[in-house]
Amino acid sequence: MCESMSTRRRAPRPLKLLLLPLLLAAWGFVQCQAHAACLPSGDPGIRDLQTLVNQDAKSALLKVQALLDQETAARHPNTQRLASLYDVQAQAYSILELEADARESVAKGLQFATGPQDPIRLDLLATLAENVYDQAEIDKADQLIESAHKLQAKGSLADTCLLIGRGLLQFRENREDLAIASLTQAYHDSSRPGFAEPRILAAGTLSTVLRGMGDYGQALTLNQEAIDWDTKQKAPLSLSVDRFLRGRILLLMGKYQEAIDEFNESGRISAQFDDTQGVAFVDVRVCEALLALGQLNKARSSCDSALKTFTATKYWDQAKDTKALLARIDLAQGNPEKALTILNEVLDHQGADLLPIRVAELYEWRARTNAALRNYRDAYLDLSEYLTRYTTVNDAERSRKAAALRARFETDREIERNASLKRELAESQERTQRQAQQLRWNAIAAVSGVVVIAMLVYFLISNYRYRQQLVRLASQDSLTGLPNRRRTAELANAALAAAGEAGTPLAIAIIDMDHFKVINDRCGHATGDYVLKGFAHASRGALKPNDVLGRWGGEEFLLIMPEASLDVALATLERLRTLTFGIRLPSSGAGMRVSLSAGVAIYDRIVRSLDELIARADSALYVAKNEGRDLVRVADENFLSSSGIRRVTRF
Numbered sequence: 001m002c003e004s005m006s007t008r009r010r011a012p013r014p015l016k017l018l019l020l021p022l023l024l025a026a027w028g029f030v031q032c033q034a035h036a037a038c039l040p041s042g043d044p045g046i047r048d049l050q051t052l053v054n055q056d057a058k059s060a061l062l063k064v065q066a067l068l069d070q071e072t073a074a075r076h077p078n079t080q081r082l083a084s085l086y087d088v089q090a091q092a093y094s095i096l097e098l099e100a101d102a103r104e105s106v107a108k109g110l111q112f113a114t115g116p117q118d119p120i121r122l123d124l125l126a127t128l129a130e131n132v133y134d135q136a137e138i139d140k141a142d143q144l145i146e147s148a149h150k151l152q153a154k155g156s157l158a159d160t161c162l163l164i165g166r167g168l169l170q171f172r173e174n175r176e177d178l179a180i181a182s183l184t185q186a187y188h189d190s191s192r193p194g195f196a197e198p199r200i201l202a203a204g205t206l207s208t209v210l211r212g213m214g215d216y217g218q219a220l221t222l223n224q225e226a227i228d229w230d231t232k233q234k235a236p237l238s239l240s241v242d243r244f245l246r247g248r249i250l251l252l253m254g255k256y257q258e259a260i261d262e263f264n265e266s267g268r269i270s271a272q273f274d275d276t277q278g279v280a281f282v283d284v285r286v287c288e289a290l291l292a293l294g295q296l297n298k299a300r301s302s303c304d305s306a307l308k309t310f311t312a313t314k315y316w317d318q319a320k321d322t323k324a325l326l327a328r329i330d331l332a333q334g335n336p337e338k339a340l341t342i343l344n345e346v347l348d349h350q351g352a353d354l355l356p357i358r359v360a361e362l363y364e365w366r367a368r369t370n371a372a373l374r375n376y377r378d379a380y381l382d383l384s385e386y387l388t389r390y391t392t393v394n395d396a397e398r399s400r401k402a403a404a405l406r407a408r409f410e411t412d413r414e415i416e417r418n419a420s421l422k423r424e425l426a427e428s429q430e431r432t433q434r435q436a437q438q439l440r441w442n443a444i445a446a447v448s449g450v451v452v453i454a455m456l457v458y459f460l461i462s463n464y465r466y467r468q469q470l471v472r473l474a475s476q477d478s479l480t481g482l483p484n485r486r487r488t489a490e491l492a493n494a495a496l497a498a499a500g501e502a503g504t505p506l507a508i509a510i511i512d513m514d515h516f517k518v519i520n521d522r523c524g525h526a527t528g529d530y531v532l533k534g535f536a537h538a539s540r541g542a543l544k545p546n547d548v549l550g551r552w553g554g555e556e557f558l559l560i561m562p563e564a565s566l567d568v569a570l571a572t573l574e575r576l577r578t579l580t581f582g583i584r585l586p587s588s589g590a591g592m593r594v595s596l597s598a599g600v601a602i603y604d605r606i607v608r609s610l611d612e613l614i615a616r617a618d619s620a621l622y623v624a625k626n627e628g629r630d631l632v633r634v635a636d637e638n639f640l641s642s643s644g645i646r647r648v649t650r651f
Helices: 044-055 057-073 078-095 099-112 119-130 135-149 157-172 176-189 196-212 216-234 236-252 255-274 276-292 296-312 316-332 336-346 357-373 376-393 396-432 436-472 485-502 516-523 526-538 566-580 611-625
Strands: 505-511 548-553 556-562 596-602 630-636
Touching: 044 057, 044 078, 044 236, 057 078, 057 376, 057 596, 078 119, 099 119, 119 135, 119 157, 135 157, 157 196, 176 196, 196 236, 236 255, 236 276, 255 276, 276 296, 276 316, 296 316, 316 336, 316 357, 336 357, 357 376, 357 526, 485 505, 485 548, 485 556, 485 611, 505 516, 505 526, 505 566, 505 611, 516 526, 526 548, 526 566, 526 596, 556 566, 566 596, 566 630, 596 611, 611 630
Parallel strands: 596 630
Antiparallel strands: 505 556, 505 596, 548 556
């Protein structure tokens, strides 16, 4: 049984740990597609199998495997039928959360469905999008889908299904603005007859995206479309998933008892299919709702049951999530020592193996637990870490963009409803009125059509301009005007690849403003912002044209210096260090000056990824800080054999 990516999937693997930092404000990623096929097969036998996948995926797998064995044993196998069978097999694996098996089936099917516009190939690509999570897999799937999408007629069934796949990948890459545009277009295009399956897929996926952005009303409306479809089609697996997702929305809305009812119904269906993992996901969310209602003993029972299953199935990330809830129960029941032991275990890797928003929450609860034990110093440190991580995750500007895009979606839906009502009115009056009346209404309809067309043209032009602006804003830090973390990571990866191919030097430096917290505390956050903007402005006089300075987070910056030897890099950093002295503080900062510390690392063939290069520079920065600040230090060449990496770089 599938789940939203927040819980009923394994936690996403690091995507070079780029993805998820923001949208997970509601801990909701895009659901695995609960409905078997976006492009239903024209072969009645295959179509029956696709229907069976929604009803009983395990039985469908057994039948598909028998047919595959029969087909491959034939002297002259039917390649189209083989491709179709692998497509159904991949869909069944996807619903059962066997992502690796689903990807393998897709790869086998693509060997037989090679035509660029072959419907089977396109459906395989749509299934692939549902089952990729790390950055390399997403990049490959995105390239395949984009290439196929360019060949489709706009508004066609194939075009709509590929739009859904593209929107899913965009959302997993933290490009929710583009994801909403793709999914909204797919939702609108699938309103015509014969597009029932993609309509429900688009509605379900868009519901989860909007849930993650806090638009619970729209998320519930779209989710209800999926539930109504599941009920009509008698698809219990899909119904179980969509009712679980409804429970997640209600839980986030604070409607705890309603959420519990939805979860219990989802769990009842899962139990019918012996889906122990599905039941465990239900149990942990019921535990969360009961905890919010103060029913601690019932909550503990649900969490204990979920933890037993997650431990047995080695879902370690879900096990940690469940343990965190148990720690909260222990704290509420007056056992802070036990709660602290559990939270220390959950945070054993400083949150590197957990979702960012979950990590922020865990630091907050550990701060409360330490405070209950009178460990005030540790409580303060945990609270500071919570505030830092929470600020990073919740980007108000991104929420404003999402709200604007949601408003555009609402406008489009209203236009669609109005156009439908006008058509029905015209048809009714044509049957009852005389010829003169018919001519009059036809004239009105013609004028209305011109107005609607003019409005649509205006909306398309406005939307294009707005998307262009969003693309720019999405890559720029709003305070300093420098490239933001995501864009800086892209540029750094490109520079690393170019250096590797051409054999040219490359230097990477992590720059940190010294005593920045003290400046903030003494002079105010406005002065802190002034220092960051001043540093960004001063850097223009120190860098070469092909150097890139980007904001990495808080008071940290990443400097990329292509074709720069160590001497050149050190000279550049020294110029930056000198220019930084010119940033003047107000009178409240008397006795203080602005300075920076930096760690620099030089690319060599031993480096296998940008993560390693940045980690080297980070280690050197750590040395510069320890040796008194206002220093530049070079990474030790023996860094890789050291255990001194103080954090994993996530982007």
